[in-house]
Amino acid sequence: MDAPSSSPALHTGLATPRTFLALALVSALLGSTTPSPLYGLYQSLWGFPSVTLSALYALYAFGVLIALACCGRLSDRLPDRRLIILPALGMVALGALLFAFADDLSQLFLGRLLAGLGTGALTGSANAALMDFDALDLRKRAASIATLAFTGGAALGPVLSSTALYLEFWPRSSPFLFNVALALLTGLGLLLGRWPRQPAMPALQRAASGRESPLRALRPIRQPFAMLCAALVLAWSVGSLFVALGPTLLASTLPSGSLAAGGLVVAGFQLSAGASQFLCRQLQARPAIRLGSILLAVSWCGCVASLVYGRGWSFCLFTLLAGTGYGASFVGAVGRLGAIAPAEHRGALNSLLYVAGYLGSALCILGIGAVVDAIGMLPAMTVLAGAVVLAAVALVRSSRFD
Structure with a gap:
């Protein structure tokens, strides 16, 4: 007998919620990257130092990890994941x-915090919902849809x-008002659209999950999970620097110093990262993470050399290479976690992995902002290049991803 999950009617019924889940992720990632080309404008208007700019970016990351920590396990226990997704939108x-009508730094900080909280709540819950739909109709689309949504939203923002x-x-207003409209329309679509029932958990498995915490479930996989976190932290730290400082860095190599042109470097990074995720998704976790780590180290050293010699074109090329390394590391880490995570704690462990990535990237960008103010942009980027090389060497030599 054919499994009921393979029926054409069910395939059709799942298409609409998947579409709106993808749009929800696009809206969240728009909120992450849309301000990037505008940071230099805000800095010139209000005259704040680089450490304030980095704190503005880091607050978003802290908002994300707070929401991930709070909502990851809750998402696995609720009968309908929209109970988290809709408030997050x-x-x-x-x-x-708040960004659209901000006229001082306090509104920017509050807007970034809310965007981070919303993104964190969405990330774990929407990804877990997509995985639930994979279990319903046997079409393994979750990873591809999430990749497209993350890449599209992150690239479209800048x-x-x-x-x-x-x-x-x-x-300072129109890009954010577009995101407001997208988030509201997506929320309406999720609220009114047809939503399939979440797969029922077997009774014994449900009872075990009620007794076992996600941290206890993590113990058998703690070593590979720690290395997956380390790989994600390296990738996201480099990615965060491109999102936060990439436009300013590229503008410094251009004769006009154009922030508009500099903003496109973020889009290029995100597009190359998304393409890399598709190309590397058939690789096993270990070679994908090692390849990504090597590319991240080589590309950041190349970006620093481009800054030294004022070569904007080579900075752009190394940015694309960095996005490729980011994508390889990301798909390796997330793909391996999907294979080793217990189904009843999938949302919680997925959120925990993202917590590590956001926390690492937030601390990195805060530290770099302080170093830039202390010793200048180019020396700070050189110090960072050395740190990235050391981290990449450690990951390449590791054998604990499996």
């Missing part, structure tokens, strides 16, 4: 609205801001 919209800057089309 509301926070993303409110954060974007493109919108850069275009608004170039056209002088209310650059």
Whole structure:
């Protein structure tokens, strides 16, 4: 007898919620990267130091990890994951609205915090919901949909801001109002659309999950999980620097110092990262993470050399290479976690992995901001290059991903 999950009617019924889940992730990632080309504008308008700029970015990351820590296990226990996803979309919209009408730093900080909280709540729950749909219809689409949504949202954000800057089309408001509209329409679609029942957990498994905490379930896989976290922290730390400082760094190599042109470097990074994830998804975790680590180290050293010699074109090329390394490391870490995580704690452990990535990237960007103010941009980037090389060497020599 054919499994009921393979019926055409079920395939059709799952298409709509998957689409809106993808749009929810796009909206969340828009909130992450849309401000990137505008940081230099805010800094010139209000005259704050680099450490304040990095704190603004880091607050978003801290908001994400707080929400991930709070919502990961809750998502596995609720009968409908929309109970987390819909309020999270509301926070993303409110954060974007604050940015759209901000006239001082306090509003930017509050907007970034709300955007981070919304993104963190969405990330674990929406990814887990996509995995639930895989279990329902046997079409393994979760990883591909999440990759497309993450890449599309992260790349579209700086493109919108850069275009608004170039056209002088209310650059401080219009990109964020677009995200507000997208988040609200997506939430309405999820609320009114047809939502399949979450797969029932077997009674014995449900009873075991009620007694066993995610941290206890982590014990048998703690060594590979720690190495997956380390790989993600390296990738996200480098990625965070491109998102937060990439436009400023590229603008410093251009004769015009154009922030609009500099903002496109973030889009290029995200697009190459997404393409890399598709190309590397058939690789096993260990070679994918090792390849990603090597590319991250080589690309960041190349970016520093480009800054030294004022070569904007080579900075852009090494940015694409960094995105490729980021994508390989990310898909290796997330793919391996999906294989080793117990099903009843999938949402919690997925969130825990993201907590490690966001915490590491937040601490890194805060430290770099302070170092930039202390010794200057180029020396700080050189110090970072040395740290990335050392971390990559450690990951390449490790054998504990499996």
